[in-house]
Amino acid sequence: xxxxxxxxxxxxxxxxxxxxxxxxxxxxxxxxxxxxxxxxxxxxxxxxxxxxxxxxxxxxxxxxxxxxxxxxxx
Numbered sequence: 696x697x698x699x700x701x702x703x704x705x706x707x708x709x710x711x712x713x714x715x716x717x718x719x720x721x722x723x724x725x726x727x728x729x730x731x732x733x734x735x736x737x738x739x740x741x742x743x744x745x746x747x748x749x750x751x752x753x754x755x756x757x758x759x760x761x762x763x764x765x766x767x768x769x
Contacts, residue, residue: 701723
């Protein structure tokens with residue numbers, strides 16, 4: 696099994712140390728595995744897409760503009 700180091704803020708580390716019954720390595724492994732599955736699914740979906748990079752940029756810009764309008768009006 697490979698080894699990886701993860702940095703966390705000092706306050707978080709102190710809180711984690713108070714919960715010594717939790718296997719933080721197992722928690723991290725599970726989170727990494729879930730994220731990998733999510734990204735793999737998104738890549739599979741994207742590989743079948745017929746959208747061009749220009750289409751994606753236009754859609755992204757429209758979403759950003761509409762979200763900005765929504766939050767400004769709140």
